[in-house]
Amino acid sequence: MKILPLYAMPQYAGQVTDWIWQAFGTSDSRDFFASIVVTSQREGQLPLTFVAVEGEKLVGTVGLWRCDLISRQDLYPWLAALYIDENQRGRGLGAKLQQHVIEHARALGYPQLYLYSACKDYYERFGWEYIGDGLDYPDKVVHLYKYVL
Numbered sequence: 001m002k003i004l005p006l007y008a009m010p011q012y013a014g015q016v017t018d019w020i021w022q023a024f025g026t027s028d029s030r031d032f033f034a035s036i037v038v039t040s041q042r043e044g045q046l047p048l049t050f051v052a053v054e055g056e057k058l059v060g061t062v063g064l065w066r067c068d069l070i071s072r073q074d075l076y077p078w079l080a081a082l083y084i085d086e087n088q089r090g091r092g093l094g095a096k097l098q099q100h101v102i103e104h105a106r107a108l109g110y111p112q113l114y115l116y117s118a119c120k121d122y123y124e125r126f127g128w129e130y131i132g133d134g135l136d137y138p139d140k141v142v143h144l145y146k147y148v149l
Helices: 010-024 030-039 093-107
Strands: 002-005 048-054 057-065 078-084 112-117 129-136 140-148
Touching: 002 093, 010 030, 010 048, 010 057, 010 078, 048 093, 057 093, 078 093, 093 112
Parallel strands: 078 112
Antiparallel strands: 002 048, 048 057, 057 078, 112 140, 129 140
16 A cells, blocks of 8 residues: 555545545535645645555545644644545554654654544544544534644
8 A cells, every 4th residue: 555645646636525525524515625635736735635545546545734623723734534445444544544644744843733533532542632622613513632743
């Protein structure tokens, strides 16, 4: 398996858009996610999207974004939109994608990384520290995590 920036594998942009829209969006938010994917394909800039590929098959994606939770714009940067193809789950790909973003953010000199999730007890297994709850639009409570780099 290889993890590469999406700008090096732009043929997967449509599939990444569909995955993150279907996993994290609403019925009318595909254009919003498509715009994130488009702007995350600029080398050396955030947001940045990574893809996990086995041979020619896309198996997962993750982002390194400036902001992933509008109500907490004071936190920066974010591990965002972690998604593993349903047929590939249970193989440790989520951990590998997390580690890739952690190492990339560390190399860029960031002191910490943040994420939010509706689930609890998943990210703690990988060294993320629960730092409290936040509010996703419009009024959904989510769990906030920090990873010290």
